[in-house]
Amino acid sequence: MTTTESPTTPPTKPPVTRAEQRSASIGSGLLRAVLTQRVVLLVVLLVAVIGVNMLLSANGYLTADYDFDYMASALIDAVPLVMLALAELIVIISGRGGIDLSIGAIVSLSGMVFGFAYQQWGWPFWAGLLLSAVTGTVLGLINGFLVAKLGFPALIATLATWYAYKSLAVVINDQKPISGKAIQGLFSSVDNKNLWLIGDWIPNIPLGVFTYMLPVVVGVWILLARGTYGRRLYGIGTNDTAATFAGIDVAGTRLRAYALSGLIAGVVAVYMVAEFSSARPDTGTSGSGLALPAITIAVLGGVAISGGIGRVAGVVLAALLVTWLNLGIQLSFPGNEGIQYQLLALGVLLVFAALLNGVATRRYGGST
Amino acid sequence: MTVIADPGADPTAPDVKARGRVLASPVTGQELVLLGVIAVLWVLLGFFTPAFLTAGSLQPLLVEVAPVALIGIGMTMVIITGGIDISVGGAIMVCAVTVAQTLVTYEMSIWVALLISVAIGAGLGLVNGFLIAYGRVPAIIITFGTANLFQWLGLQIFGSNTVNGIPSTLDVVGRGVNGRTLGIPHSFFITVVLVAIAWWYLRHTVGGRHLYAIGGDPVAARLAGVRVRRRTLLVYLVTGALVGIGALFYLAKGTSTLDQSIGSGRELAVIAAVVIGGTSIMGGRGSVLGTLLGALLVQTVTSGVTQLGWPSQLSDLFVGLAIIVAVGTDLLRQRARTSATRSQR
Numbered sequence: 001m002t003t004t005e006s007p008t009t010p011p012t013k014p015p016v017t018r019a020e021q022r023s024a025s026i027g028s029g030l031l032r033a034v035l036t037q038r039v040v041l042l043v044v045l046l047v048a049v050i051g052v053n054m055l056l057s058a059n060g061y062l063t064a065d066y067d068f069d070y071m072a073s074a075l076i077d078a079v080p081l082v083m084l085a086l087a088e089l090i091v092i093i094s095g096r097g098g099i100d101l102s103i104g105a106i107v108s109l110s111g112m113v114f115g116f117a118y119q120q121w122g123w124p125f126w127a128g129l130l131l132s133a134v135t136g137t138v139l140g141l142i143n144g145f146l147v148a149k150l151g152f153p154a155l156i157a158t159l160a161t162w163y164a165y166k167s168l169a170v171v172i173n174d175q176k177p178i179s180g181k182a183i184q185g186l187f188s189s190v191d192n193k194n195l196w197l198i199g200d201w202i203p204n205i206p207l208g209v210f211t212y213m214l215p216v217v218v219g220v221w222i223l224l225a226r227g228t229y230g231r232r233l234y235g236i237g238t239n240d241t242a243a244t245f246a247g248i249d250v251a252g253t254r255l256r257a258y259a260l261s262g263l264i265a266g267v268v269a270v271y272m273v274a275e276f277s278s279a280r281p282d283t284g285t286s287g288s289g290l291a292l293p294a295i296t297i298a299v300l301g302g303v304a305i306s307g308g309i310g311r312v313a314g315v316v317l318a319a320l321l322v323t324w325l326n327l328g329i330q331l332s333f334p335g336n337e338g339i340q341y342q343l344l345a346l347g348v349l350l351v352f353a354a355l356l357n358g359v360a361t362r363r364y365g366g367s368t
Numbered sequence: 369m370t371v372i373a374d375p376g377a378d379p380t381a382p383d384v385k386a387r388g389r390v391l392a393s394p395v396t397g398q399e400l401v402l403l404g405v406i407a408v409l410w411v412l413l414g415f416f417t418p419a420f421l422t423a424g425s426l427q428p429l430l431v432e433v434a435p436v437a438l439i440g441i442g443m444t445m446v447i448i449t450g451g452i453d454i455s456v457g458g459a460i461m462v463c464a465v466t467v468a469q470t471l472v473t474y475e476m477s478i479w480v481a482l483l484i485s486v487a488i489g490a491g492l493g494l495v496n497g498f499l500i501a502y503g504r505v506p507a508i509i510i511t512f513g514t515a516n517l518f519q520w521l522g523l524q525i526f527g528s529n530t531v532n533g534i535p536s537t538l539d540v541v542g543r544g545v546n547g548r549t550l551g552i553p554h555s556f557f558i559t560v561v562l563v564a565i566a567w568w569y570l571r572h573t574v575g576g577r578h579l580y581a582i583g584g585d586p587v588a589a590r591l592a593g594v595r596v597r598r599r600t601l602l603v604y605l606v607t608g609a610l611v612g613i614g615a616l617f618y619l620a621k622g623t624s625t626l627d628q629s630i631g632s633g634r635e636l637a638v639i640a641a642v643v644i645g646g647t648s649i650m651g652g653r654g655s656v657l658g659t660l661l662g663a664l665l666v667q668t669v670t671s672g673v674t675q676l677g678w679p680s681q682l683s684d685l686f687v688g689l690a691i692i693v694a695v696g697t698d699l700l701r702q703r704a705r706t707s708a709t710r711s712q713r
Contacts, residue, residue, distance in 0.1 A: 097649075097650075099508075101636075146692065150696065150699065151699055152692075152695055152696070152699065153649040153650060153695075155452070155508075155649055156643050156649050156691060156695050157692070157695075159636060159639060159640065159643075159691060160640075160687075160688040160689070160691035160692045160695075161688060162636070162688070163636075163640070163684040163685065163687045163688030163691070164684070164685050164688030164689065165688075166681075166684055167681050167682055167683070167684035167685035167688065168685060170679075170681040170684075171679050171681055171682055171685070174679070175679070175681065292512065292515070295512060296512055296513075296516075299509055299512070305506045305508060305509055306506070336523075340520050340523045340524065341520070343516045343517070343519050343520040343523070344516070344517060344520040346513075346516045347513045347514060347515070347516030347517035347519075347520065348513075348517065349513075350509065350512060350513035350516065351499065351510060351513035351514065351517070354503070354505040354506070354509040354510055354513065355499070355503050355505060357505065358503050358504045358505050362504075
């Protein structure tokens with residue numbers, strides 16, 4: 001995404017360039033906004049997706065009503081996506097090829113640890129949550145140590161730890177999931193249920209959105225857009241050397257980015273245990289894993305893979321877009337076929353967004 | 369191995385000394401280390417589990433190595449140019465299921481199957497290469513996207529969950545007795561030949577050196593006259609074609625059923641073999657011989673863990689550690705080399 005303003009300040013009037021003078025009309029201004037402001041593009045796409053699906057629904061083409069209640073209840077799947085995509089946002093912003101392939105494996109391993117603590121050892125919930133978060137943070141610190149202190153390329157370091165964590169998660173309880181009364185009781189803490197406000201006055205938003213997703217979204221936003229840590233992070237992601245000369249502890253800042261990513265994964269682990277009512281050793285690694293969708297959503301949300309560029313709002317919008325698009329596909333093609341078309345949609349969206357970045361760069365210049 | 373990009377130079381030019389330094393030894397340090405590690409592991413495993421060093425154990429090992437190392441040839445070239453291909457898992461699925469469906473419907477020779485598979489693989493590689501070279505988009509993003517697309521395509525061709533009743537046409541490159549000559553699986557033999565060709569291409573042809581130049585610095589390479597886009601397109605095309613061959617190896621596993629798990633996670637196995645083999649993920653350095661040895665090491669560890677009676681998933685932990693150690697030693701060597709050049713000045 002080519003924005004001239006610093007990512008940490010709200011958009012101010014960009015400096016007038018020659019290209020801008022040439023394209024002063026409203027139409028080209030809008031085109032420019034769609035091409036260069038990822039948030040604008042995502043809002044346009046979101047409106048289109050919701051509009052088309054509601055139109056299809058009203059004319060009876062879908063197997064169920066695509067209404068606000070249904071859209072809200074689908075958010076139960078969006079919670080882990082948003083949180084993990086934010087984790088990827090943080091590490092990708094940190095630059096030097098930053099990426100975290102191990103994040104799904106961290107979810108698996110921390111979830112197993114939580115399962116042990118909460119179900120087998122009978123710890124209170126908050127202690128289990130804390131242990132899971134600490135586990136995730138430690139696993140993230142290992143990634144950060146390899147990448148920031150030893151200089152491993154992030155792709156390779158996290159590929160290696162993906163293998164290692166995944167293996168530990170499976171071996172730790174002899175390839176068996178952990179389940180029981182205590183864990184099964186957790187489902188009510190994330191599910192949608194009628195409270196005095198939800199379900200009566202506003203659509204049926206699952207509880208997990210408020211208990212897990214919103215705190216993380218707000219926390220990450222404050223950290224990135226309102227704190228000094230965020231400034232340092234965007235700084236090292238944009239230019240390592242310049243940041244060093246500016247007196248920033250580059251290695252320490254980057255190390256913390258990976259630890260944060262692990263921390264978020266540790267919290268997601270508890271959410272997933274609650275959602276599935278069991279701690280499964282392959283929660284984050286089965287199929288193509290959780291890392292791939294998280295990275296996809298981060299990139300769709302406008303994060304530049306080269307580092308230094310990316311916003312929380314873009315990532316959240318991208319996750320909503322994917323969730324509600326998937327919901328529409330599910331209602332159009334039920335069952336297995338629907339899941340297949342979701343793959344297609346995700347792939348097309350990602351390639352489309354990436355190509356659009358290229359077009360925007362060539363047309364309006366910039367440093368993507 | 370620092371390769372001086374000098375595409376304009378006549379290979380027979382008198383500057384033998386500089387060329388000699390680069391090409392003096394046929395193998396690099398990383399490859400020797402890998403050979404040593406594999407040898408030690410084989411001796412140790414042979415000592416602790418007497419069954420390890422028998423044909424009955426080594427033949428399946430080589431059968432497993434073959435497709436990983438084969439696709440690894442293409443992946444090595446891709447990574448040397450500074451790219452990456454996450455989509456090979458999906459591409460394997462598309463090739464394998466298409467061939468499987470065609471084999472179930474029509475009777476055909478292995479050559480026709482090979483032609484179909486390679487053509488499809490190359491087509492998918494062309495899509496990747498075109499988007500990456502001409503769309504000017506990071507390879508990792510595009511191949512994340514096409515990974516999803518290929519998976520969708522594969523599932524569409526699958527139709528139902530499995531393909532049943534695949535005839536034994538492909539046994540020649542498979543597991544059984546028909547797939548071996550002198551005790552060596554044909555698939556492994558084919559892989560070694562192709563590794564040798566790729567090794568020669570990368571070290572002794574101008575085209576091969578261009579790939580290192582692109583990975584080292586694409587802008588400098590373009591200014592030096594390398595057709596960067598065309599070469600980039602080509603490496604993804606070649607990777608796709610190799611995926612086409614590798615998919616047949618995966619398909620010829622001796623059972624008549626193919627399920628949707630084919631190809632899933634293979635891209636990471638291939639990338640692991642490539643980086644353990646000493647290819648730098650930043651581009652500009654690497655060798656296909658190292659990739660072959662990397663794949664051998666990974667499979668040795670995997671078989672070793674199983675034969676020692678440990679839980680099979682534990683092998684992933686060792687693969688992870690192997691990646692860290694391999695890349696770590698390479699980083700250390702690089703640092704030593706940088707400080708050596710500095711002190712020379």
